[in-house]
Amino acid sequence: MERDRLTSSHCIWTQLDVLLVRYYVDVPSRVGRKGTFNARYLSAWYMKRGSVTVRKDGHALRARAGQWLIMVPGQRYQEFTSHAELISINLSVSCGAAILSWMGNWACVLKEDSRLLAQAEALASALPPVSPGEDHGLSIPGVKMPLRQAADCQARVLDFFNSLLFVASEWGVGVDIQFGEDERVQRSLAYMASRPMGNKFSREEVAEDCGLSASRLDRHWRREMGITIRQYWDNRRMNYACQCLREKTKSIKEVSADLGFSHATQFSIWFSSHQGVSPRAYRRSIV
Structure with a gap:
């Protein structure tokens, strides 16, 4: 059915x-x-x-x-x-x-x-x-x-x-x-989940922790999860940004700092490239 x-x-x-x-x-x-x-x-x-x-x-x-x-x-x-x-x-x-x-x-x-x-x-x-x-x-x-x-x-x-x-x-x-059943995918998921979202992301660092090259780990990720580790990391950060903008508990500048951006302008450019609107416009549009 x-x-x-x-x-x-x-x-x-x-x-x-x-x-x-x-x-x-x-x-x-x-x-x-x-x-x-x-x-x-x-x-x-x-x-x-x-x-x-x-x-x-x-x-x-x-x-x-x-x-x-x-x-x-x-x-x-x-x-x-x-x-x-x-x-x-x-x-x-x-x-x-x-x-x-x-x-x-x-x-x-x-x-x-x-x-x-x-x-x-x-x-x-x-x-x-x-x-x-x-x-x-x-x-x-x-x-x-x-x-x-x-x-x-x-x-x-x-x-x-x-x-x-x-x-x-x-x-x-x-x-x-979707779960990553591959042990190396699970290990990389746990590794990224333990890292603060404001830290600089390095796929090579994640891959090294799993004992693989970055390209090989990406292949495992594509097969198991349908995305790359970079896409997962960006999705995790974007979900956090959208949640904060929706709940209105933090200013845009504070959200930007949480995600490791030096300036709110950099955060706005990154956010707009993924969502098609600025953080301010996104916050106004949420119902």
Whole structure:
């Protein structure tokens, strides 16, 4: 079955990390109402009123009141109707050093799903009250709560994510997880994971730790992971940069310093070459 293929990826369960990044209930924010945005997280929108249209690669989907819209990370165009109101849930999903990528369709619309809505409401009840603000949303990273409440919240996040995976797979949205089974690939993954992201990267240094030449290690990486060690290192740094820009806990200058850039201008050039927009523009575009 197609659904089995989309949900059959294996992961080391102790390394599975599903984080609630944002829970938002209200009308769309002024910035997020219309335009092209770079979404870094798995998004689940429940339309309480009105509708939203999203477009990507020439394909368009529309979710109306009472429907869910599930979208994988990536760039998309979105446009809400003037009277729209929604529940928006953003999840960060990772699995240790494994490479996680979304497969199949980039989005799907669910006609009705009372169970998913009930789980979303149960999750909301476990979260701390939201202080009135510009967008009436709750950015989760950094929020402090009692340990038992945090454990209850995380359990409800996992329940919601599990249901989300199941229903999304029925509509062609799935996930693929790639591990490096080669011992030398695993060793190089562990070596790079132990290195601060601000350190200067040397593929020769990584290869030497594995007892291989840089070119030979790259060949192992291409066969096992589909990318080179340089691409993995850049992806790791880019994920960190995007996370910091999304969470707005650090200034652009601080993110630049964390990644080892001498000047914020150098960071901006590097970031733009990968994302197509400047760090400042990316931060403004995130919803």
